[in-house]
Amino acid sequence: MYKKTKQLLSELFLxxxxxxxxxxxxxxxxxxxxxxxxxxxxxxxxWMLKKFRKPEIVAxxxxxxxxxxxxxxxxxIHFKIPKSEIINYKNLPVLENTYDPFFKFNKNxx
Numbered sequence: 001m002y003k004k005t006k007q008l009l010s011e012l013f014l015x016x017x018x019x020x021x022x023x024x025x026x027x028x029x030x031x032x033x034x035x036x037x038x039x040x041x042x043x044x045x046x047w048m049l050k051k052f053r054k055p056e057i058v059a060x061x062x063x064x065x066x067x068x069x070x071x072x073x074x075x076x077i078h079f080k081i082p083k084s085e086i087i088n089y090k091n092l093p094v095l096e097n098t099y100d101p102f103f104k105f106n107k108n109x110x
């Protein structure tokens with residue numbers, strides 16, 4: 001793995017995980033894509049979009065049980081994936097944004 005790639009992904013993966021990743025393995029690709037679409041910043045997403053093909057990302061979004069509903073919704077809009085094709089979409093958890101002060105502020109007045 002290139003030093004620049006390792007440095008970028010070290011923000012999302014533990015060191016042991018990062019050293020064991022194989023970019024040619026289907027399960028590792030799925031794991032990397034899931035982690036980036038759920039927790040990644042724009043720099044991670046840009047890297048992912050360059051590194052992986054669109055069908056690999058779309059297949060991961062459709063089959064993943066490790067992403068929340070907001071993430072699935074965002075990527076379904078981005079890639080024009082019908083929500084009916086996303087496995088278990090209705091039962092995905094919705095994670096509340098607990099660190100955004102503006103969100104908390106508005107919640108008190110609603």
